[in-house]
Structures are given as structure tokens and as C-alpha cells.
Amino acid sequence: MKKQKRQEIIRELIRNNKIDTQEELSQRLLKVGVSTTQATLSRDIRELGIIKNRYDDGNFYALFEYDEVLDNPNFISANMDLVEVFSAYILSVSRAAFIIIVHTGLGEADLLxxxxxxxxxxxxxxxxxxxxxxLITCRDEASAEKFEREMNDARTANRS
Structure with a gap:
């Protein structure tokens, strides 16, 4: 099957179903006769601009296209400033040399x-x-210190 047709089917499945995981999406694709590898599916998801996010009504997860969530303030969207994302999702930040450790709410680390x-x-x-x-790996300690400060500033600015 051609890439364009496969991606059209993926879009349709996303629009019409609550899909929790890539595995579930892969199974739904199989049910409609589309076989794909995990690597190809991951690439399709990235190319289509599909993100994983939390529903308002609980701890359910689904894949959404960016343009379908831009008006919902509970979602990380393509046009959201990184400072806004830090402010919304970061609970704490610490650093060990050039590695930054960030704690978020349950299920939010991958969004961040x-x-x-x-x-x-x-x-x-x-x-x-x-x-x-x-875990965020930075180029060096100075870069990590700068990025840690940026995240902490954004996190604390919203809580003031």
C-alpha cells in the first residue's frame, strides 16, 4: 500500500476512534487490511503531526492531530510556546551534571x-x-544549567 493511502487511513482511524496506544492503532490498521511495521507507524505519526494527549474526562489517552486540539487549553498544541508547556506540566526540576531530571504529573512526561x-x-x-x-541529556554542564534555569523560571512564574 502506498504511504499516502496508509496515512489517510490512519487519519480516519484517529478521527473516528479513541485510540490509546500505537499498538492499538496498529491492530486497527490490521483489521482494515493495512500491515505496517512499528518504525513505519511511528514515522507516519510524526509526519502527520499526531500527538498523544490526555482526555478531560479521565486518564484515557488518545492520538490527536494538532489542528483538532488548538482551541483546547488542556492540550499541548503545535503553536504553544515552550514556556507555556513548562509552566503547565513541570512539577519539579533538578540537575546532575549535564542531565536534567524533570517530574510531571502521571502520564505527562512524554508530552513534555x-x-x-x-x-x-x-x-x-x-x-x-x-x-x-x-531525563534530558544536554551537550554540557553549562547548557544543562541554562536549560534547567529556563524550565524553573517558567514553572515558578506561573505559580506566583
Whole structure:
């Protein structure tokens, strides 16, 4: 199947279903006759600009397209400033040399990681997210210190 057709099917599945995981999306694709690898599905999700976010009515997760959530203030959206994201999701920040450890609410670390990765910050080499903890590896200690300060400033500014 051609990439464009596969991505159209993915969009349709996302629009019409509450999908919790990539695995569930993969299974739904199989049900409609589309077989794909995890790597291809991940690339499709990234290319389509689909994000994972929390529903208002509980701890359910689904994949959404950016343009479908821009008006909802509870979602990280494509046009949200990184400072706003920090303010909304960071509970605490600490640093060990060139690694920053960030604590978020349960299920929010990956949302924050996606926002940071998408911002293409020069000081950040990469992120690894768990359920409520995010590790950020920076280029060096000075970069980590600067980025830690930026996150803490944003976090505390909103709570003042």
C-alpha cells in the first residue's frame, strides 16, 4: 500500500476512534487490511503531526492531530510556546551534571518530551520519558544549567 493511502487511513482511524496506544492503532490498521511495521507507524505519526494527549474526562489517552486540539487549553498544541508547556506540566526540576531530571504529573512526561524534542533546542541532545519522569541529556554542564534555569523560571512564574 502506498504511504499516502496508509496515512489517510490512519487519519480516519484517529478521527473516528479513541485510540490509546500505537499498538492499538496498529491492530486497527490490521483489521482494515493495512500491515505496517512499528518504525513505519511511528514515522507516519510524526509526519502527520499526531500527538498523544490526555482526555478531560479521565486518564484515557488518545492520538490527536494538532489542528483538532488548538482551541483546547488542556492540550499541548503545535503553536504553544515552550514556556507555556513548562509552566503547565513541570512539577519539579533538578540537575546532575549535564542531565536534567524533570517530574510531571502521571502520564505527562512524554508530552513534555515531545514538546522539547520538537523545539529543537541546541543545548538538548535528547530526551527519555517515563510515566512521570523525564531525563534530558544536554551537550554540557553549562547548557544543562541554562536549560534547567529556563524550565524553573517558567514553572515558578506561573505559580506566583
Amino acid at each position: 518530551a515531545n514538546a522539547i524534542d520538537g523545539a529543537n533546542k541546541q543545548e538538548v541532545l535528547g530526551t527519555i520519558a517515563g510515566a512521570d519522569t523525564l
